[in-house]
Amino acid sequence: GENVEQHPSTLSVQEGDSAVIKCTYSDSASNYFPWYKQELGKGPQLIIDIRSNVGEKKDQRIAVTLNKTAKHFSLHITETQPEDSAVYFCAASKGTYKYIFGTGTRLKVLA
Amino acid sequence: NAGVTQTPKFQVLKTGQSMTLQCAQDMNHNSMYWYRQDPGMGLRLIYYSASEGTTDKGEVPNGYNVSRLNKREFSLRLESAAPSQTSVYFCASSEVDGYTFGSGTRLTVV
Numbered sequence: 767g768e769n770v771e772q773h774p775s776t777l778s779v780q781e782g783d784s785a786v787i788k789c790t791y792s793d794s795a796s797n798y799f800p801w802y803k804q805e806l807g808k809g810p811q812l813i814i815d816i817r818s819n820v821g822e823k824k825d826q827r828i829a830v831t832l833n834k835t836a837k838h839f840s841l842h843i844t845e846t847q848p849e850d851s852a853v854y855f856c857a858a859s860k861g862t863y864k865y866i867f868g869t870g871t872r873l874k875v876l877a
Numbered sequence: 878n879a880g881v882t883q884t885p886k887f888q889v890l891k892t893g894q895s896m897t898l899q900c901a902q903d904m905n906h907n908s909m910y911w912y913r914q915d916p917g918m919g920l921r922l923i924y925y926s927a928s929e930g931t932t933d934k935g936e937v938p939n940g941y942n943v944s945r946l947n948k949r950e951f952s953l954r955l956e957s958a959a960p961s962q963t964s965v966y967f968c969a970s971s972e973v974d975g976y977t978f979g980s981g982t983r984l985t986v987v
Contacts, residue, residue: 772919775917798974800974800976802976807980807981808980808981809967809969809978809979809980809981810967810978812975812976812977815974815975855919855920862927863908863925863927863971864910864935865922865976867920867921869917869918869919
C-alpha cells in the first residue's frame with residue numbers, strides 16, 4: 767500500500783545551524799504535502815505545506831521543497847533555535863480527505 | 878478560540894471495559910478525523926467523517942466505532958478495550974487543506 771518514509775528519525779544540530787528532514791512518498795496521485803510540528807504533550811501543528819504544482823515554498827526560517835519526479839520532499843529549517851526542538855511529521859495526501867504520515871523526526875537544537 | 882477540544886486528556890481502562898472519547902471543533906469544518914499515535918509508527922487513521930452524516934474506515938478501524946453527532950462533534954468508542962489499544966488518540970478537523978489537531982487523549986489499557 768501507499769506509504770511515506772521519513773529520515774532521519776532523530777537529528778541533533780547546534781543552535782544557528784540548519785536542519786533538513788527528508789520524506790519519500792509512493793502514491794503518484796498525492797498532490798498535497800503538509801508538515802507538522804509536535805511539541806511534548808501537544809497535538810501536531812501545521813507549520814508549512816506545499817502543493818504538487820509548486821517546487822518550493824518558504825515561510826521565514828522554514829522552507830519545503832518538492833521533487834515530484836523523484837517523489838520526495840524536504841523540510842529545511844535555517845538558523846535553528848532551541849524552540850525548534852520538537853518532533854516533525856511529513857504527510858502526503860491520499861485521496862480527497864486523508865493523509866499518510868511519516869514516522870516522525872525528533873529534532874534537538876543544542877544551545 | 879478553542880479549535881479542537883478532546884476529552885478526557887488521560888484515561889486508564891481495564892481490559893474489556895468500554896469508553897467514548899469526545900471531540901468537538903468550533904471552526905465550522907466539514908471533515909473530522911480520529912488518529913492514533915504509537916511510538917515509531919507515526920499517526921494512523923482510525924476513522925474519518927468527510928461531512929456531517931458520513932463516516933468511513935481508515936487504516937486501523939478494528940475495535941473502534943465512531944459517531945458524527947453533528948457538524949461540531951465526532952466521538953470514538955472502544956466497546957471492549959484491549960491492551961493493544963494503549964495509545965495516544967488525536968482528533969482533527971479540516972475544511973480544505975491541513976488538519977487542526979486536538980491536544981490528545983492518552984489511553985492506557987491494563
